[in-house]
Ligand code: ADP
């Protein structure tokens with residue numbers, strides 16, 4: 530059997546056993562201070578929707594950065610889609626990241642370009658043929674509720690609309706996993722709900738969704754799996770969980 534096929538089967542087996550996201554005893558220490566993550570183990574299965582909550586500084590963003598291979602674990606292993614991220618070579622990182630969509634609190638759009646360009650850009654960097662880009666961008670903009678806004682400059686949009694553009698950009702390459710780090714942190718309650726509903730819809734269509742949030746009301750209403758972090762460790766992990774009071 531070809532080596533490539535063997536590797537593919539090995540990845541598939543890891544996903545079967547441990548999920549599409551698997552942290553095995555992971556610690557991450559920055560050069561200063563106490564470890565940001567301390568022996569964290571976590572499995573997230575294909576198609577799950579998981580909230581990650583916890584006070585500021587508890588290690589949530591560090592966890593997201595490890596999953597994107599923006600950071601490497603100090604010890605332990607991080608597997609995403611069956612790939613051991615410590616073994617991923619520098620040159621393999623862009624290809625690996627194509628499978629993951631990301632959304633941040635501060636949107637991170639190209640502010641001098643219009644909505645269409647912000648989304649199309651994500652397809653150009655993965656060398657999608659122009660004819661496909663012209664077909665895909667309007668479809669995904671309609672999905673996020675921005676069908677009529679494709680010519681607008683992103684700087685002229687409301688926060689809720691900007692986050693929708695960021696969602697379209699994160700989704701256009703059909704990622705298996707969507708990671709969102711405080712996606713509603715800069716939004717009012719109505720827009721926060723709309724973004725969360727959109728994340729839920731995306732999850733219902735099969736994408737694994739991981740959402741870091743401080744939004745207690747939404748977490749308590751949505752009845753999803755809730756992983757709570759405190760000082761670099763997971764202190765609770767509950768199906769249909771609630772936002773636990775920080776004391
Ligand atoms: P959260 O997202 O839950 O607020 P972070 O993962 O950002 O937490 O941070 C966890 C801990 O790691 C905090 O104590 C923070 O100060 C520290 N930290 C985060 N990033 C860095 C960095 N680049 N250098 C040093 N320490 C950092």
Ligand code: MG
Nearest residue numbers: 589590591710
């Ligand atoms: Mg953070």
